[in-house]
Amino acid sequence: MPTTSPTTAPPTTATTKPTASPTTAPPNTATTTPTTMPTTSPTTAPPTTATTTPTTMPTTSPTTAPPTTATTTPTAPPTTAPPTTATTTPTTMPTTSPTTTTTPNLPEPPREVSVTSQTSESVTLTVALPTDCDDCGSVIVKYSPTGDTTRKSSTCHPQSCTIESLSAGTCYTFSVYTQGSGVNSTAGTNTTGCTLPSRPTSLAVTNRTMASVTLTVTPGDGGLDGYRVSYNGGGIYDNRNFTDTSSDTPTLLISSLTPGTTFTFNVFTLANGLESEDNYGTQASTSECFEIYYK
Incomplete structure (x- = not known):
């Protein structure tokens, strides 16, 4: 009995109290606080932003954003819209207009044709154009010796239309057609003119x-x-x-x-x-x- 009581009670209480309080509180607080804060906050707080931002932000932003936007946007609009509209409009308009305007522009034949002068190789005609032909600027003359069916053609100005390279002392039949807007009158106005004879040699x-x-x-x-x-x-x-x-x-x-x-x-x-x-x-x-x- 005397051996058991004194050994167990006093030593246990005195040793546990002082050792737990000083050792655990100061060292644990100092070591844990700095280690936990820098690791979690670098992404959000100021200290971490200064070190991490320059490395991560410049590398990700320029590489990802510009290439994706520039490649996708310009390619789609120009390819689909312009080709379809340009091809359809010009094809329809030119085909219809020329067919409609040709027929009304047929000019009337000349009102009068007269011989104003001649040489041994030429005859000069003066042509009175139709009054309703503003676009008539020239005439076509088809001619041949009177009684001959082989005809030649010449284009000239109506005010002084000279037909050259004719035979001396020969009469010709001239058929004069009005020319306007690229088309000729369907009928011609006829006249006869003769070249002068050659002198004796x-x-x-x-x-x-x-x-x-x-x-x-x-x-x-x-x-x-x-x-x-x-x-x-x-x-x-x-x-x-x-x-x-x-x-x-x-x-x-x-x-x-x-x-x-x-x-x-x-x-x-x-x-x-x-x-x-x-x-x-x-x-x-x-x-x-x-x-x-x-x-």
Whole structure:
């Protein structure tokens, strides 16, 4: 009995109290607080933001946001909208308009066509356009020698329409069509015009008497109906026409002249009521009087 009581009661109470209070409170509070706060707060609180933000934010933001937005947005709108609208509109409009405007623009034929001048190689026409054709700026002339079916064509201005490279001393039929807005009148206005004949290419005096001179003519190219001889000398001024063209080198006898007188002769070619614009000239003298001797 005496051995058991004193050993158990006192030592247990005194040792437990002092050891638990000082050792657990101070060391545990100092170590736990700094370790827990920095680990959890770096994402939310100020100290962690300064260190973590520069590394995480710049890397994630530029890489993810710009590429995704730039690639997706521009590709979709331009591909679908523009091609569909542009292709449909122009195809329908041009096809319908030309067909409707062509028919009303057919011009009327010229009101009048007249020959204003001619040479041995050309004829000039003046054309009176229809009054209701504001777009008519030119005419088409189809022509051929009268009686010939082979026709040529030429485009010219209505106020002075010259048809060139024609044959001398020849009459032509001209059919003139109005041209406006790229289309021609369905009918033409006809007229006839003739070129001037060519002048003779040579002239020779082949005989002389006291009162006459005989001329031999070499004609020029193209058609002809005869010649007109204009002559003067010794106070005589006169003209004579010759219509015999059966010979290739016709002879023209000028009579009733003054003996022993020098005359100037100019020969013109005639064709279709027109005369060559030039002539071939020469001079010749009649013979003097002869003395008669009687035995």
